[in-house]
Amino acid sequence: MTSALPSLAGHRITAVEPLEIRSRYPRPIGRNARLGAHGEGPAARAYMVRTDSGFTGWGMDEGPPGTPELLVGRPLEEVFNPGTGILDPLARPVDVALHDLAARILEVPVHAMIGGLGSTEVPCYSGAIYFDDLDPEDAPRGIEGVLAGCAADHAAGYRAFKLKIGRGNRWMETEEGFARDLAVVRAVRAAYPAARLLVDMNDGYDPARTLRFLDETADLDLYWIEEPFAEHAEGLRRVREHREAIRSQVLVADGEFDPDVEEVLALTREGLLDVLLMDVLSFGITAWRRCLPEVVAAGALASPHAWGHPLKSLYAAQLAAGLGGVEVVEGVPGTTDGVDTSAYRLQEGRILVPDLPGFGIAPPAV
């Protein structure tokens, strides 16, 4: 693949500039099993990279702070290979920006540059359905609050929903929280009989409760359970045995929170995890390009975690279209101040990835 792509020779990096961006959710996002209110949209860091040949690329970064400005003066081909990604650890904070830059120079979309193995119509789900039944605290809306979020996201084009569950972990008495979890899932299924439904415990269950949940929801055609408990082989073996016993088709997704990638890959090879969720940014595009073929070889799927920022869903959609092995990506409803993402469309539950150079997203006007 590398040899088929034109070279990046002749371009030298002349600037690496930090950018401040801000995401906006369409409504305040509430609590999950582990964390309090998620607010109305966080700020984030991005970088713009420029070359002496007049090209620019830009993209977000969420990893630990680095010093990508030390790349100024370096030939681009020394720090980035279109066939594999970044070549120098210094470039990690500009992993997205360099993918954008290189694809713009080569005049191809990122998804084509990284393989073009998937469809450019990428199914996605709304990842914004939190514990809206519990808010506002002085007059909780109950299940209607959750259904209102689903209705808003359905109107925006989503056709699948991921429901946060695990209310008994912090916010309700354990059994009462479990009962509410079940009532919410049942109510959303009743309101959307054809929707793909996923649930995310954010490590708020234990293996025994996970088995009970699978029993109680066996008739609801759930697509996956995510992070039921901090991943460990013994618990996941119990879940697998139970799924086999009750002939459950529900997938188990994990690897989002502070993953030990070698360990989650080992769990995947053992058939204990079906979908791996490492973050599109903090794990990174280059790392996903290396790792995703291993996931597919293990007979599993990937769905790069995108929560937090609408732009991350678009990066995840590009990864899905480029690398394959992704059945659905996490949609983060909302906008990014000053950033035009209109080349992407959300239509009937699919993100339509544009045929534009790079990520096809203009940088924020500054």
Ligand SMILES: [Mg+2]
């Ligand atoms: Mg999650």
